[in-house]
Amino acid sequence: MNINEIAKLANVSRATVSRYFNDGYVSAEKREQIRRVIEETGYKPSAQAQMLRTKKTKQIGVIIPKINSESISGMISGISKELKQAGFWLLLANTENQEREEVEYLKLFSENQVDGIILIGTIFTPAHKRALRALQVPVVVLGQKLEGYSCVYQDDYLAAKESARMMLKDAKHPAYLGVTKRDHATGEERFRGFLDVLEEKGIDWDNSFYEESAFSVEDGYEAMGRLWERHPEIDAVFGATDSVALGALGWLQEHQIRIPQQVAISGVGDTVSGRIVAPKLSSVHFFYQTSGQEAARLLLELMNGNPAGKEIKMGFRTEERGTTRQTAI
Amino acid sequence: MNINEIAKLANVSRATVSRYFNDGYVSAEKREQIRRVIEETGYKPSAQAQMLRTKKTKQIGVIIPKINSESISGMISGISKELKQAGFWLLLANTENQEREEVEYLKLFSENQVDGIILIGTIFTPAHKRALRALQVPVVVLGQKLEGYSCVYQDDYLAAKESARMMLKDAKHPAYLGVTKRDHATGEERFRGFLDVLEEKGIDWDNSFYEESAFSVEDGYEAMGRLWERHPEIDAVFGATDSVALGALGWLQEHQIRIPQQVAISGVGDTVSGRIVAPKLSSVHFFYQTSGQEAARLLLELMNGNPAGKEIKMGFRTEERGTTRQTAI
DNA sequence: TTGTAAGCGTTATCAC
């Protein structure tokens, strides 16, 4: 069933049928004939033919590092909601934390397939920047700030400061659990926020209070163990993500350390798990789903010809809970 | 840059260029000429033109009820891994728990767009079945068993039995938290498993020990409160999912009820959160990611002409932890 | 307001 057959059945030319679906420049009479035939046959124009002809696919490529995470899936949920409403499909590219794959997908998407791209990235290597510059379609960067590109990101620096303040209070020996490279937003920015709070409070930073931990509960648990071995005097722990903080919490509780009396802990991200443990994890809430929606909207604007470079920094909400002392002693 | 220009630059016909990419019926000499031109120009055939011509999109539609859930995102992760390897793209359709949308997307996908569909559904209404029958492309149902269709699903019945056995042990007044309708697998099947264990143990079931709870921690918490008001003699709680069980755990702990001494709890799904709380939640582990991979493989087989109807029931692993008594008293 | 005709960039058929 194609446009020719519909045209024949409706006694019009195929151009008229096409117009029926597009500009709508059709007389009431023929409009009705066509409508009837379409209803009877259940005809739908071939998306592929339309794509070829119009050079528009109505598909948006979304590149993500990993799907099994509250933050990413929240963002995707927001993106999908917004795109659906605008009549776009979501083409998902999962890189499984392989940076090279991000570049690969950027190229693949650019050459074909999609009208726009949303990149939920972690770090921007020279290869990334080259691929981004070579892009033929609009792109929005989500979760990171990137000069010269439209982007939507969390206020990682300020959020980390707030989280650090909760944890710090009257503590003398704070520690940091996370990474400081390979991820600009959750790495460098959060660490910077943490350090600045220390400075505010006049606490000198000794780098042996930093312990590297990937962003999972297990890694946080292990890292806490290594940290404690070096510094059992620690009285506050900052987890760069809730997962890390929860891993640390687990380790400390298993070792009979009282939370928050002996050690205070705070995280970033406000995950479901953090609200389930006892005591509940002090954290900072990000609006992941909304940021996904914002990114999608930004992309739609871009595709409508708006200039690139608009930046949206999302707000956050501090959630002080049981793992930090409510009042300074 | 299209196939004609490449042909001209390489001094061959465009048919030869096409063959270069497809059947490969090209002499070594011309092959080399074409290769060079392609390398220089960075030419890639237009996916849209190929789709139109071959009637193959190399895209798979994946319909999901909701993305923010460990089970669904695990499945998608598995699907995406497998599809990528086979050179297929993943077109994501998020229904946000609107059953009607599932039917809508089935139609949309069928008419166009995709070479195959993976449906992660919850329930099958007559409308669903009509849409499935009308499908023009192969489909695999993931997470539910559906007669006559290729499907991959968890052994919800047996898993629920195992979970119920852990929780039950010497308990006299077990309760059930979950739903029994709107979701065949996580609703009916798990409830059936629960009831059968009760029968095994010779415990009569009184339906006032059932309390409806949607699958979230908050709902589990609320439901537990309602349940306890009716039956403070409860000594074991079965959560149809880990989230529900965790909500119940939270409520009970807040009310000074000792777990597992006074009340034992078990869940289904083995989420990250369940491993973080203290005591850790006894549960049953499902292989969500693997089931996604299996579904993708099944779909690839289907698209290769294999007959539909193959069913894959996934295994599971019992995880007895702190919320159930390790040994019967 | 409608129809004719060209063309989007491929692949498939069929001679050569």
Place this chain on the structure above:
DNA sequence: GTGATAACGCTTACAA
């Protein structure tokens, strides 16, 4: 082995 040539199903000038 290779090259014309004809689709695939649609949109869009342009002419009427």
